[in-house]
Amino acid sequence: MSRFSYRIVKRLVLVALASLHLAGAAAPIELMVEDAAAPWSNSDGSGYANDVVLAAFAAAHADVKLVVVPYARCKTYVMAGAVAGCFSMADAPELHGKVRFADVPLFLAYPRFFHNTSHPVAARGLADLAPGTRVAVVNGYEYPPEVMRLEQHGVRLVAARSEAANLKKLAAGRVDLVLAMMDDLKTDQVLLYEAQVEGVAFAFQSAPQGSYLGFSLTHPDGERARTLFNSGYATIVANGVKRAIDRKWNLPAQTAQGTAAKER
Template sequence: MLRASLLSLWLAATTAAAAPPAAQAGASIEIMVEDAAVPWSGPDGSGYANDLVRAAFEAVHTNIKLTVVPYARCKAYVMQGAVPACFSMSPAPEQKGYVALSDQPLFEVYPRYYYNTDRSLPATSEQQIAPGTRIGIVNGYEYPASLAEVEKRGAVLDRANSEQANLRKLSAGRVDLALMMANQMKTDAAIVQQAQVNNVGVAFHATPMGSYIGFSTTHPQGEQARKLFNEGYRIISSNGRKNEIVRRWQLR
């Protein structure tokens, strides 16, 4: 009887030691999320990407806490190792050694250059953007590598805290172009409506990009959270849960 009791205690201790930290203590993994990317991620914690991330961790029985912050802070904190994860992120050179992206993107984004329709079209492609052209971008966002080439040729990157702010600056003539992110859920009409401007339109497109959840390579929970998410995302992609979320947001 004593031997059996000791064996039971040993098994219990071994199981607890092998369990993920979040599962052991019932604690949540903190994940930061952008506050100004409706419909992917909104200021109230709702969004298509938010629902995907929640569903993926639920599928592997892991509690998470989403902390809604400006994207620049989200990105800085995950790169500094202050939080385990941040979304939505796209690949960028500065992430190397600091951030490991999820195996699969949460969604694809299609960068679009907008112009002020009250003025002449400043260019019809990135190759035609002239030196001195002011381009509105969001502080901390990742953009196609081609934008760096545009900047090298003399374009001026004007940073704001949100895409809506950039469109308002474009409408007022304070920038010449604004680089926006769109897809089938975040349409051109929705982008313009959110900014509440009526004199902007699409000039041309840039190279599509994937948008991922990024995990800290230095935070103690970063690698564990990455593995859990990847497994959970695989599960919801195969059991229909991801498709349910896609349909629900496409109908909005």
């Protein structure tokens, strides 16, 4: 082989290897996101949480692919290691040893209870709920431990696909209370308007909890994705991109405060 031909072959090999490397590097990290958590995460792939996640990974120079699915599937897949991450998640016993959260919550959620004004519930707190009370929750959602303990006291937790579906049940008198996870963007007015229900009103609220991007402890991209997100999130906080997203979605400053990372 002539020196000229050798150089050409060598160059072609190097180009091929570079192409393979770029193809591997370009493979996006796949994350699942809930389809019914407006305005944080909407069915069309938009939302405040989606914007923050995408901006954080962009700041870390990492490509991600968001797959919009029902929350129950999102949670099941990340727990099984079938996807690198899922959002937005809150602490729950079944996540322990399977999912690790980002260092900082995407937002804070407030458990708010609604009742039918034609059949109001006298309770003004969880401790006041009588045995047999039917409380509608969303299938697969994580709720504060004190909520999950209600069943030990005879309260019935009735699961459905969405908060809107639960509110329709409440308006029809099929449940006594609806537990909705509210926040600084999803107001009572927005929730009730989107559900298109009447005769439903706020009853009481319990303590808030953080909502996180959760990463699989068994998926090969899980821990790498968590490291990239944490790094990118710190960058967008420092360079003002996070605050710009807050303003875009009319979110008050400093809504989600940093907390120590936890292994769930």
